[in-house]
Amino acid sequence: MAILKNINLINFRNFNNLNLSFDKKLNIFFGKNGCGKTNILEAISLIAKGRGIRNSSIFNLIKKNKDNFLIKNNLEIKYNNFNVEVSSEKKNDKFKKIIKINDDLSKDSLDFLYESLSYITFLPEMERLFQTSPSQRRNFLDRLIFSSRNNYNRLINRYKKILIERIKILQGNIIDYDWLDNVEKEICNLGMEIYKERLAQVGFLNSNFITLKSDHKFQFNVELKIKDDFYYNQFSFDEYLLNLKKSRIFDKKYGGTKIGPHKSDLIAIINDDFEASLLSTGQQKTLILMILLSQCNLLVNEKSINPILLFDEIGSHLDSNNRQLLLDMINKFKIQFFLTGTDKNLFSFVSTNAEFYNITNI
Ligand SMILES: Nc1ncnc2c1ncn2[C@@H]1O[C@H](COP(=O)(O)OP(=O)(O)O)[C@@H](O)[C@H]1O
Ligand SMILES: [Mg+2]
Structure with missing residues (x-):
């Protein structure tokens, strides 16, 4: 798809x-x-x-x-070339990002671009993902979902907005109960959808770890789970709505919403035995690479999406296990x-032809 x-x-x-200019397969940026x-x-x-x-x-x-930045680039999408320009624009003292594809700003063109592009990213802070806050883990999971469903962020943003709206109603002087009921119904609808998407994503990754095992020597077994104090398998819309109603007084006082997918956590159970936070740093990197490998498999083999992989600071802490996972993904x-x-030497194990770029001397 997009290159x-x-x-x-x-x-x-x-x-x-x-x-x-980039290689269509493997590009490596190195430098201080x-x-x-x-x-x-x-x-x-x-x-x-x-x-x-x-x-x-x-x-x-x-x-x-x-005053402004401009990123010009050439994308090949399904064997056709497109000129894409991303720039900043200042309007009423606020900066906006503008994207044009072949000089066209129309919604159809942008939708085409968004549908054609998907990214999988590794950021160095992910090495500590299972030791940081649940919100980071939710974001990580949500980004994976977003990589195969590009309107998923709309669902998340709408959900966040409507939670704020409910709190505003609860904390207002006069409460319009009809309005509040409607807002809570929408929260439950959106919330149920988010739970469903996240469970599907986790379910996919888990079954994929098992399938991938035949080709890869994984160091350990992993089972991902959504941890949530309220949600369980048969959790119904009515139950959700009732719980939300029951927590009105608490939520008003606390200024937040006690239940919902914004409170869930993503946990990883290793060898049916312990949580991922107990793994060494290098092993936690292995776990993230296993998840990303599995996500590539989902996108490429089941959704016919070819993602672009952005792996930042991937060169450090690469033991032989992690190197193998990275090589598997590349090959x-x-x-x-x-x-x-x-350092360039960090990538000496990569045998595929790679384009190296020394960024220090640019
Ligand atoms: N808006 C900006 N204008 C000029 N320099 C910037 C700006 N934002 C970041 N930088 C510079 O970019 C550098 C960081 O680049 P980064 O890509 O994070 O480096 P690394 O190669 O370590 O990944 C820093 O030197 C920082 O000062
Ligand atoms: Mg950096």
Whole structure:
């Protein structure tokens, strides 16, 4: 599907004017800390919907003391070439991201672009995913769902908005109970859908770990689970609504909503025995790579989506297990990779032809 052929960064982060042409398979950026490797991955991730891998404000993307940034690139989608431009634009003191495909801003063109692009990312902080907060793990899971369903973020955003609306009603002076009932019904509808999507994603990954085992020597068995104090298999809409009603007084006082998918956690059980937080750092990286390998398998083999892989700082802490997982991913799927690391030597184990870019000397 989509292959990124080149990129031109103008006044983007630390770059004035950077031009790079890419290999359709494997691209490796290396160089000293702070030279701009993550910035390049970020620029690539901005070609899609949303705020990119760093979730940064538009303003911070613009090179200091410049007015706007521009990212020009050439994408090959189903053997056709498209010129895509991503830029910032200031309107009423606010910065907006603008995307044009072949100079066209229409919704149809953008929808076509969004449907054609999908990213799978590895960020160094994911090595500690199972030691950080549940919200990070929910985001991680939601990004996986988003990689195969590009309108999923709309569902999440609407859900977040309507939770805020309910609290505003509860904390207002006069409560309109009809309105509140309707808002709670919508919360339950959206919430049920989010639960369903997340369970389907987790279910897929679990069954895929088992299938992949025949080709890969995984170091351990993994079972992912959604941990949630309220939700269980037969949880019904009516039960959800009733619980939400019951928690009105509490929620009003606390200023948040006690139940729902925004309270769930993603946990990983290793060898039917213990939670992933007990794994070593290197093993936690293995776990993340197993999940990403499995996600590639879902996208490529079941959904006919060819994602672009953005793996930041993947070069460090790669023991033989993790190297093997990365090599399996590179060799098994016909997809485009962008990897970063501080040193070229970290990637000497990669035997496939790779294009190396020394970012320090740019
Ligand atoms: N808006 C900006 N304008 C100019 N420089 C920036 C801007 N944002 C970030 N930088 C610079 O980019 C560098 C960080 O780049 P980064 O891609 O994170 O490096 P690394 O190669 O370690 O991944 C820092 O030196 C930082 O000062
Ligand atoms: Mg970096």
